[in-house]
Amino acid sequence: MYDLGVDILWLMPINPIGEQNRKGGLGSPYAVRDYLAVNPEFGTLEDLRGFVDYDQPGLREYMADxxxxxxxxxxxxxxxxxxxxxVPVDFWxxxxxxxxxxKPVFLLAEWENRDLHAGAFDATYAWSWNETMHHIAHGRASATDLKV
Structure with a gap:
């Protein structure tokens, strides 16, 4: 990784830009053509992951600090x-x-994954559990459906 001499780098939209009714030759980066893709002019998804993943020890240290x-x-x-x-579970x-x-702290993960409870979070959101409870209350599911 290169030392850019900055603390924060703000990435503008990195998605492919829409072409229909484009303004000028480049178009607006906010006219997203595909929200699930990286504009090939900027590289690949792997390039982006390497740039912002929690694989960088300095990033992990800064966030924890x-x-x-x-x-x-x-x-x-x-x-x-x-x-x-x-974010990788081992970071948490x-x-x-x-x-x-x-001091003792309480960590709530806005995510639904029981593995986050093992050594990081006290609680996670249980959206599917809540939905299943709703289905049980309305006779569309049974208590055994909670074991997922």
Whole structure:
């Protein structure tokens, strides 16, 4: 990884740009043609992953330190971590251990994956469980459907 000399890099939309009714030769990067693809002018999905994945030790350290900062400086009791499943579980486990050295915290993952409970999160959202409970209450499912 190259040292860019910056702390934050803001990526504009990285998706392929729509071509219909394009303004000028380039078009607007906000006129997205495919929300699930990387504009080939910028590289591949693997290139993007290598650029922003939690594979970089410095990124992991910075993120864990930022969480610890709020626990230490503002006496925060925990965090709700949005889309936690897009971050490697081992990052959360290490960050959790570091936070627990300061004080006990509560971590809520905005994600639905029981593996996040093993060493990182106290709770996760249970959208499918909630939906199944609703189906049970309306006679469209049984309690055995909760075992997924």
């Amino acid at each position: 930022a969480m610890a900062h709020w626990v230490r400086e503002a006496d925060v009791d925990g965090f709700r971590c949005d889309v936690a499943g897009y 486990e290490v960050a959790r251990a570091q936070l627990e050295q300061i």
